[in-house]
Structure formats: structure tokens, C-alpha cells
Amino acid sequence: DGGITQSPKYLFRKEGQNVTLSCEQNLNHDAMYWYRQDPGQGLRLIYYSQIVNDFQKGDIAEGYSVSREKKESFPLTVTSAQKNPTAFYLCASSRTSGTYNNEQFFGPGTRLTVL
Amino acid sequence: AQSVTQLDSHVSVSEGTPVLLRCNYSSSYSPSLFWYVQHPNKGLQLLLKYTSAATLVKGINGFEAEFKKSETSFHLTKPSAHMSDAAEYFCVVSHLGLDGNKLVFGAGTILRVKS
16 A cells, blocks of 8 residues: 555643654655645745755755655654644655656655753 | 745635635746645645736636736636635645746635635
8 A cells, every 4th residue: 555654643741852653655756745735825845855865955944854765765854943834744655856847646644842 | 936926815605606716826937837725734736827828827625816917917717605615725826947847835815714
């Protein structure tokens, strides 16, 4: 059963801590993406990766970091430098990022709350 | 630059009545357009996409959308609402640049279905 998995579903963090959100896909997609969702703002792109060992900053990359060591995995680290990290985080993938009509497939999301 | 405006943040309909969710886009070239649906605390699911073929696009669950270039619109419709349609809907335009394909999201429209 192909798809995208994200873990954990809920995550709580104390201020000053780094946390890592997991994203795995078995769709054999080349491109992967991380979005942040806040109420009334749609989705905003944090980072994306078109190929293994390469990634680019999106619109709101400050305070976040990523790695892409394997095609199927694209973990996101929320660092203590992110001033307002409480949000719903969504991971997505697509066949390639070089064709403009490729839809993205989304995981179920991780809700991060800073205590 | 590409942008998307969803004209209503909330829409309320009665079960069995038509649904209309409005979307206007701005794009410097012929765009690809998508509608995604999100149920509470879930990921996004693709409803339909337009990629310069037929202007009337049929999607899943009885939804359809019509691409109107002269009006720069891509409104989502359904003839008869069902309780299970209650969710948040996102209109999305695809942006293809030198650094790959990225999606630009509207702010979302929350659909409420009354019994």
C-alpha cells in the first residue's frame, strides 16, 4: 500500500529544544516537500528537495533544517531558533519537480505544540 | 508571479443543495490548477486538476471545476452537497521556475454542510 507516512502524529516540545519530524514515502517519488499550516493562511513552503542529497529553502525556512540522505526519507528539524513553531506540519512528494502539472501527494501531518 | 485568491473563507450549505467554492488565480503563463480537500487534522487529498486539456474538469466525489481564462477563475462546484463534504478546500496554482515546481496555495475555504 503506497503512500506517505509522518510521525509522530502529535508532538510536544519545550521551548529551547530541537525536534525532528519524520517523513517517509514509498511512492518512488523524486521530489519531497515540507509545509507549515496555520489557521487561515493556507500552506507555506518550508523546504523542498528535488533529488537525493540536494534541497532548497522555501518561503519560510528560517529556524528549520532538513536532510535528504535517502530517496524515501525527508526529515525536518525544528530548531530553537524558530520563534513560533506551534503549527501543523505537512510533508508531500511528487514524481518530479521539473514538470509543472505534477500533483503533490500529502502525508497525514504532525501537529507540533510548544509548551 | 503566481497567486491564488479564494473569495470566501467560509461557505455554509444545506445537505442536498449545490456547492460553489470560488477561486481566482494570477499567473504569468498558462497555469496548472488544483483543488485539494482537507478533513480536520488530516493531510490534503487531490480532488481534481487542470492541465490545459478540457476546461471542465471532473474530480472525485462528484466535484468538478471549470477553467475560465478570460475571468482567471477556477471555481469548484458540486450539484448536491453531502454531510461528508464538510471540510476545508484549497485552490492551488503550480509555479514552475528554475528551481523546480512549487505549489502556491490559497488561504482555504471551510465548507459547512447543514442537515
